[in-house]
Amino acid sequence: MSNALSLPVNLSLGSIEEYVGAVNLMPRFDAEEERALARRFREEDDLDAARQLVLANLRFVVHVARGYMGYGLPLPDLIQEGNIGLMKAVKRYDPDVGVRLVSFAVHWIRAEIHEFIIQNWRIVKVATTKAQRKLFFNLRKFKNRLGWFSQDEARAVADELGVDVSSVYEMESRLSNQDMAFDAHAEDDGDEREVAPAQYLQQVNADPAEVLAEREWESREQERLSAAIEELDERSRDILASRWLAEEKLTLHDLAARYNVSAERIRQLENSAMKKLRKTLAAPA
Incomplete structure (x- = not known):
């Protein structure tokens, strides 16, 4: 509905005083007129009726938005978010419930303003639950004095x-707490200086050269391991693969049954193969 409404009062034009003056001149409706407009919109999808309901209550949005000026955010932005809440309320308003639109809309207006404040009061959100x-x-x-509770x-x-x-x-x-730029430089003058997080926070593996070197080392070691395994006899390769590399690893008894030997013999073959691998990998590349 909000995309279809074209409001004649625009927060981006003129001053906030001019906007407030314009919305205060919008006609008001009594309860019966309000219900009639709401029914036209609800039953006939009459967007002009919805538009009149929104315009008539813009002054109330201004009143609600002024109550949130203590958060340091521009009043026009607060009003704009409140207007979105008002339009959502008009869309959901049921005239047969028996309450005035303004009483129903206050929840939606405040909800939009609250969300805007939470998202924009600080760089890092201070309230999520x-x-x-x-x-x-x-x-x-509740804070009736300076200092902590x-x-x-x-x-x-x-x-x-x-x-x-x-x-x-x-x-x-x-x-x-206050927001601080991640890479802000401390001022040289003054006794009290705040150190920017960039000066004491370090991301692990943030150096591209170190990341590349580590990847190359891992790749070489993987190639050496593969080559060392290929030097083993077929049975030893199968035992190691079945015991350590397979998705469903086999037990000593499983392999003993496969090769018709004892489980102890499989353990000996496994240990011998592992020693050969360690010796090969320990040799200079």
Whole structure:
């Protein structure tokens, strides 16, 4: 539905004040008019009716979005995400349930704004689980002083939100951290300097030359092993292959039955073949 609607008020044009002024001039509908428009859209797929419902409630999206300005994200972006939630609500709204559209839409508006904040507040997402999201959007109102929560305060927050105390401490720590560029250079002036992660984090096997050298060594060793196995007699090769290389490995007794010898003899042949391989591989390449 969102692709089919063309809103006359555009967040990308003019100032936010002009946008707010435009949406406040949109006509409002009483409960009966709202139900009639909703039925036209629901029963007749009338997109113009859906468009009127969206336009009439854009002012409410602005009101909700203003409540999330403390997260440092642009208000126009918050409003735009809230508008998406409003359009989703209009699409799912049932006029026969007996509630006004704005009461039904508030969940969808907040859900879209919440997701936008989670995705964009920091480079690394600070909340992924349901409990973490609940803490992220509620923790600030509990912090009535500067500094960290005491044990009693953390326990009170956990009880009110229905989460673990450990989750409260973890989210408090995440909210207190700041993003840092991976390869940022420390400033020479000042006593306090933050070291960028690139200076102390090293990826294993990150050097292409080392990776290539290791692959070449493994390839040579594999060729030497194959050549050493080929130097063994046929029975020894079969014993080693059956005991170590086959997907379904055979036991000493299985091979003893195959060659009509004792299991102890198979073990001796296996040990002898392994010694020959070690000797060949230990020799200079």
